Amino acid sequence: MANKKGHRRFGNVRKLPSGRFQARYLGPDGIERKAPNTFDTERLAGKWLTLVESEIIRGEWQAPEAGDVHLVEYGRDWIAHRKLQPRTRENYEDLFRLHIEPTLGHLALGAIKPQTIRSWRGKILKGGTSEPQAVKAYSLLRAILNTAIREDEILKQNPCRIPGYDRYHTPERPVATVVQVLALAEQMPDRYVALITVAAFSGLRWGELAALRRCDVDERAGTVRVPRKLAALKSGLEFGAPKSAAGIRVVALPAMAQAALTRHLVDYAGADPESLVFTGDKDKPLRTGNFRRAVKWSKALVDAGMPAGFHFHDLRHTGNNIAAASGASTRELMHRMGHASMRAALIYQHATSDRDREIADSMDKRIAKSSKPKGKGKRGRRKA
Template identity: 85%
Template sequence: MANQKGHRRFGNIRKLPSGRFQARYQGPDGITRTAKNTFETERLAAQWLTLVESEIIRGEWQAPEAGDVHLSGYGKEWIAHRKLQPRTRENYEDLFRLHIEPILGQLALGAIKPQTIRSWRGKLLAGGTTEPQAVKAYSLLRAILNTAVREDEILKQNPCRIPGYDRYHTPERPIATVAQVLALAERMPPRYVSLITVAAFSGLRWGELAALRRCDVDLAAGTVRVPRKLAALKSGLEFGPPKSAAGIRVVALPAVARKSLGEHLGRFTGKGEEALVFTGDKDMPLRTGNFRRAVKWSKALADAGMPAGFHFHDLRHTGNNLAAASGASTRELMHRMGHASMRAALIYQHATSDRDREIAESMDRRITKGAKAGKGKKRR
């Protein structure tokens, strides 16, 4: 029968029937752990407990199980069991497979230190990985290891705590003028004219536009309802809910988009309520690659006097800027864009030169009015 030894200030030691000694202690997480190995003497067991206690005091202690869990398996399990949109899951799987697992996958979680992260990022960039991809990989790794810290309590600290690694400079995306949008729409095959107009003046994403059905359009009210999106997955196209609950919304269209959409529904959309509003030449769901080829996107941009680097998604960017310049509040922009947080909406709240000029001219009118009123009082 094992004999319990006297109480210690930290941990306890007991003698086993074999004559060897077992050491146990309670970690900072409140969990009692037993040393993996037994000790030949009580003194050796006490020395081991002293080392553990000093690690805790210095803030260097980590759960022993961190050495048993390797990033490869832990990361794959994290992605597999996380609640994610299908497209997001595929993106995470690719990031992990291509950029994280080859260099860090065989490491135990407890072996990953900030210096490990620095070395890993350096190897990625030296190997040709772009900075945006390196940032996305770092952000994914940080999220995975956050779970190891906060939920599974395997790690004491997240090694992904290096300032600047989670962001990169992105040049501001181009914004089209209203005239350019209309010129681009004119250069589209008839089937795609309304797609350009509605995209620019509604702020809907490509996947949301591709998933619109006739029953989602209310021409009398001039609105479109956004209850779903269409995602292009490796396994094929898949309809699903928007990115977040805030993405389910009703968006009002300006008259030009409403008129264009009405004409499109009459010519190119099936009669059934579930018919897709925007489809390809064979009435099949839209795909970005097929669309670009069908409309000769690069040539259409050049003919419309737009920069070659203008993307379809920049039409959404254009519409959001137009809404902001028209006086939409942050909350109104959040609704129109389908965002739950203010961060994205605030991007569009910066002052444009045209809007700033309007403000200055309005100030001039108020200053002039105020000055005249002041002179009138002096005369009296």
């Protein structure tokens, strides 16, 4: 922007009625800004504009208001007003409060540099924060500051651009065999046999299983519909929609899971279409802690010969592996498992119900082959 006389290539200087000089310029974001103070001479105002221009050329310029916005307020506001699942919001609040705010919260956004991030990460790791938690905190901070760049135009660059800080080594989760899954189901109280079987051979998540209602089960078609999930929040249990559109799906069950579910509906589910399929001993919604205690999870794993460190969620991986071995394509697996990553959502296409039934039937053959009893067991138990 040139002044009226056309003498300046960048910005302009004008003399105020007071006799002092004011410098103005058009920033890279298209907003006109004034120097934070006036100058005694036109030459000093011009020198200030030259410094600003050099910062822009070097890519080091940032909006002056970045110094007025502190991370503690900006981050809290970001989490409060972002469209998030309730459980995700709680996780973000904890990450910010425990790992970001104590060290970085007092800083202005513009004062946070890559070196600040390196120092912060080293400090929280030294203080006992696990690497996975440090990675999650870093990723959250990067997302917050990306908004300051792309939407609010407060920052020019994101200081969270350090290679490797957004990754950590994740040990491969254990996958059980069909025989091990059936052995685990045998160790369960009758009320939870179908829960284990359906979890392993449907690929549904814990929250999706806990939210299933009788009306979501189509016994004739051998399918379950997944329209919602149950999340455990600090304030209590809350039913809500799946995390993304990919989570809303209809999944075909192999015959073994169908049979277990049919028996369970007769013995343990209420007749009302809205009745929950899987509940605790007092017919209350499932909670992970109560479930683990009720079934003596750790002992059951040992008695069933399950892999070390096996979690309930790992039953989902068993079904995924069987489905993949049965010839399911990547997109069909995405449908069956309800993958909800951003990348998956972009390429997601619904698998046809006929093809999903073929996958379930093929899974059935593998399950039957792997589960041929070598001796008499307790499978097929009914409530006494």
